[in-house]
Amino acid sequence: KMQKSQTEHLYKILVIGDLGVGKTSIIKRYVHQNFSQHYRATIGVDFALKVLNWDSETVVRLQLWDIAGQERFGNMTRVYYREAFGAFIVFDVTRATTFEAVSKWKDDLDSKLTLPNGKPVSVVLLANKCDQGSEFLAANPGKMEQFCKDHGFVSCFETSAKENVNIDEAARCLVKHIMDSE
Ligand code: GDP
Ligand code: MG
Numbered sequence: 216k217m218q219k220s221q222t223e224h225l226y227k228i229l230v231i232g233d234l235g236v237g238k239t240s241i242i243k244r245y246v247h248q249n250f251s252q253h254y255r256a257t258i259g260v261d262f263a264l265k266v267l268n269w270d271s272e273t274v275v276r277l278q279l280w281d282i283a284g285q286e287r288f289g290n291m292t293r294v295y296y297r298e299a300f301g302a303f304i305v306f307d308v309t310r311a312t313t314f315e316a317v318s319k320w321k322d323d324l325d326s327k328l329t330l331p332n333g334k335p336v337s338v339v340l341l342a343n344k345c346d347q348g349s350e351f352l353a354a355n356p357g358k359m360e361q362f363c364k365d366h367g368f369v370s371c372f373e374t375s376a377k378e379n380v381n382i383d384e385a386a387r388c389l390v391k392h393i394m395d396s397e
Contacts, residue, residue, distance in 0.1 A: 223275075224273070228299065238303075301339070301392070302336060306343065308349035308351050309349065340362075345373040
């Protein structure tokens with residue numbers, strides 16, 4: 216009888232960013248393949264598990280942590296960040312203030328969390344609600360790439376939880392970076 220050994224990875228991934236940018240919607244789309252227009256603020260910490268058959272020898276389990284209304288107060292604790300391997304920082308392309316908050320979220324994360332090997336965690340930036348069109352992105356061609364370089368993001372994706380744009384791609388990019396830096 217053939218026995219093939221499979222490697223399993225479990226990664227805690229944070230999904231952070233200002234209130235209403237679409238964090239919960241992105242997780243719902245990614246894990247449950249659905250979307251709702253109806254706004255329901257997250258209460259407490261929500262977890263969702265996504266299992267990826269990465270390749271024939273590797274299974275990746277992503278434990279996605281959705282924050283809990285704490286986006287209002289900017290008081291994310293070390294306890295919440297602890298043992299995360301990566302993060303998505305999300306902003307809403309229709310609201311410039313949510314982009315201004317991105318570097319604050321990145322600084323907060325980097326000041327409270329480093330990987331066991333001393334490196335910073337992998338972070339991918341999500342420019343969400345791209346289905347709404349975006350004067351923001353149109354007015355700043357090339358800006359996002361430079362911003363990512365300057366602020367140490369792995370990469371940036373324009374996403375839509377509503378129309379399922381680029382969420383799988385962004386997650387694969389994040390996971391690949393985490394695995395490459397282990
Ligand atoms: P959170 O506070 O960051 O968790 O944001 P939610 O996921 O609760 O989303 C806030 C609102 O934005 C809800 O009304 C969602 O339906 C809406 N929303 C989320 N993602 C998208 C998107 O990609 N496109 C559009 N048009 N609306 C979105
Ligand atoms: Mg939420």
